[in-house]
Amino acid sequence: MTPEILFEDNHCLVVNKPAGMLSQGDETGEPSLVSWTADYWREKYDKPGNVYVGLVHRLDRPTSGVVLIARTSKAAGRLADQFRLGEISKLYWAIVEGRPETDSGEWVDHLEKDRRTNVVRATAEGEGKIARVAFEVLHSEGGLTKLALRPKTGRSHQLRVQLAGRGMPIVGDRKYGSKRLVRALDGEPRIALHARELIFTHPTKGEPVRIEARVQEDWPESAPGWWRSTLGR
Known part of the structure; x- marks a missing residue:
């Protein structure tokens, strides 16, 4: 799997991460976006040995879309501050089972992660961490709905849990209750969640940068007649 450079x-690298690729390496030792970026920069800039890769945010493995990476620690610190302060705008597309009661609005939850099982659950108000997301219905057909999601916070598995809840x-997303299966380009399972757009302030120029990532061939809508297919019913 090869990310698309956007x-x-x-100071920065922005890529379209394919579904199925880890953002950061784990105990499996499988290739990740971080390892791919390090190899890419070593070859492009002829830098043997270690290179700095500042992963200031990440996407879940089965999710595709925009990821921002810093080339220097200075840039990483400034970009991380923007994420922490909620100054970066994020837009996701999701296709879900069912339909919201309204065409637009905002959902607010409190979420808690079980690090042993890597599962996030909603908790009572006052517990866990607050999660906010604005939503808008883009299309609805055959028991499925395409949503535009603008998270105001960046909690682990946030969109997956807020929707499933x-x-x-x-x-x-079998992990959170979907009965359907979608395959990534490498044949492994993926979910119908795509980080479509990211708007951030350049860490040294101070100018707004807007990046949009196209969906790839494994995005469910890419299949002709998908909304009326067996999967879409």
Whole structure:
């Protein structure tokens, strides 16, 4: 799997991460976006040995879309501050089972992660960490709905849990209740969640940068007639 480069300069790299690729390496030792970026920079800039890769945010393995990476520790610190302060705008597309009661609005939950099982659950108000997301219905057909999601916070598995908790699991997300299966380009399972757009302030120029990532061939809508297919019913 090869990420698509969307933007690159001396301070930042922005890529379209394919579904199925880890953002950061884990105990499996499988290739990740971080290891791919390090190899890419070593070859492009002829830098043997270690290179700095500042992963300032990440996407879940079965999710595709925009990921921002810093080339220097200075840039990483400034970008991380933007994420922490909620100054970065994020837009996701999701296809879910079911439909919201309204065409747009905001959901607020409190979430808690079990690090042993890597499962996140909603908790009572006052417990866990607050999670906010604005939503808008883009299309609804055959018992499925395509949503535009703008998270105001960046909690682990946030969108997956907030949707599943309302009886609308993301298509393909077996972990949180979907009964459907979607395959990534490498044949492994993926979910119908795509980080479509990211708007951030350049860490040295101070200018807004807007990046949009196309969906790839494994995005469910890419299949002709998908909304009316067996999967879409």
